[in-house]
Amino acid sequence: METRELRYFVAVAEELHFGRAAQRLMISQPPLSRAIQQLERRLGVILLDRGARTIALTEAGSVLLHEARVALEAVEAAERRTRHAAASPFRVRLATKAGAAKELLSRLLDSYAADPSAAAIEVLLCGPGEPENLLRSGRADVALLQLPYDLTAGLETEELHTEQQVLVLPAAHPLASRGQLSITEVRTIPGLPLPRWPGPDGSYPEGAGPQVRDFTQLIQLIMLGRACALLPESLGTTLGDDYAVLPVPDAAAVITVMAWPAHSKSRAVADLVSAALRLFSGS
Structure with missing residues (x-):
C-alpha cells in the first residue's frame, strides 16, 4: 500500500x-x-x-x-526526526509537563551539562498528555513521563523516581484536618469532584468533575472549592496555605520515567538517558 x-x-x-x-x-x-x-x-x-x-x-x-x-x-x-537529525547545531528536545518533576529535571540538566560533550537541551514545557504525544509524533526526542498518568506502550523507558500521591483540597474544607484519606473516600467527597483531563485525542472522559487543561487552572479550581485532585507528592509540597495536602496511602505510586522511541539511534539521547540513570540510581 x-x-x-x-x-x-x-x-x-x-x-x-x-x-x-x-x-x-x-x-x-x-x-x-x-x-x-x-x-x-x-x-x-x-x-x-x-x-x-x-x-x-x-x-x-x-x-x-x-x-x-x-x-x-x-x-x-x-520525517520530523530525519529533518531534526540534520539540523545544525543539533539539540535534544526534552518534553515534560510544566510543573512536574521540577527538582528532578533541574538536577538532570545540571548534571548532563557538566559533560563537555553534552548536546544542547531544548526543554518543551507542555500540558498533561502532551509530552507523550510530542514524543510519539517526532516533535520531541525524549520525555519525562509519569505513570500511571501517561502511557508508555511502544516506548523504551527507564525509571528515575517513585513517589506517593497526595490529595489536594481547599484548606478550609472540613476534611482538611484528617490525617489521611483512602482512595475510596477521595472519589466520593461531596461537592469536590476529581478533575477530568483530556485524553490523547483531546476529548474528555465522562464524569461530574470539571474539565481541566493545565496545572494552573486546576489549582485555581481547588482554591475556589470546585474540585480536589490527586497529585504527585512533590507537586503538593509546592502549594501555599490556601491548600490542604493529605496522604492517600492506597493510591497508586507515581513513577517518573525517561522515555524515548524504541528505534531511536541518537547518541545524544543515549548519553542523556545514561546521565539520568547515573544520577538517580546512585551508580
Whole structure:
C-alpha cells in the first residue's frame, strides 16, 4: 500500500462522503473513487458499504482506518526526526509537563551539562498528555513521563523516581484536618469532584468533575472549592496555605520515567538517558 492511498482512504473513512473527502484532499472525486477501488482490489476486501445516499465502513474498513492512522503518524514522525537529525547545531528536545518533576529535571540538566560533550537541551514545557504525544509524533526526542498518568506502550523507558500521591483540597474544607484519606473516600467527597483531563485525542472522559487543561487552572479550581485532585507528592509540597495536602496511602505510586522511541539511534539521547540513570540510581 502507498501512503497516498492510505491518506485517501482515511479522508473518505472520516468524512463518509466522497465529495467532502475530495474537497479535503483538494482533488476531484473520480480519481479518489478509483484509488479506493484499486485499494480494495489489491487487498481483496470491501472497505466501504456504498449505499444510494450514504456510505459506511465495513469491519475491514474500520481495521484499516485504525492501522492507516498509525502508519501515517509513523511516517510523519519519521520525517520530523530525519529533518531534526540534520539540523545544525543539533539539540535534544526534552518534553515534560510544566510543573512536574521540577527538582528532578533541574538536577538532570545540571548534571548532563557538566559533560563537555553534552548536546544542547531544548526543554518543551507542555500540558498533561502532551509530552507523550510530542514524543510519539517526532516533535520531541525524549520525555519525562509519569505513570500511571501517561502511557508508555511502544516506548523504551527507564525509571528515575517513585513517589506517593497526595490529595489536594481547599484548606478550609472540613476534611482538611484528617490525617489521611483512602482512595475510596477521595472519589466520593461531596461537592469536590476529581478533575477530568483530556485524553490523547483531546476529548474528555465522562464524569461530574470539571474539565481541566493545565496545572494552573486546576489549582485555581481547588482554591475556589470546585474540585480536589490527586497529585504527585512533590507537586503538593509546592502549594501555599490556601491548600490542604493529605496522604492517600492506597493510591497508586507515581513513577517518573525517561522515555524515548524504541528505534531511536541518537547518541545524544543515549548519553542523556545514561546521565539520568547515573544520577538517580546512585551508580
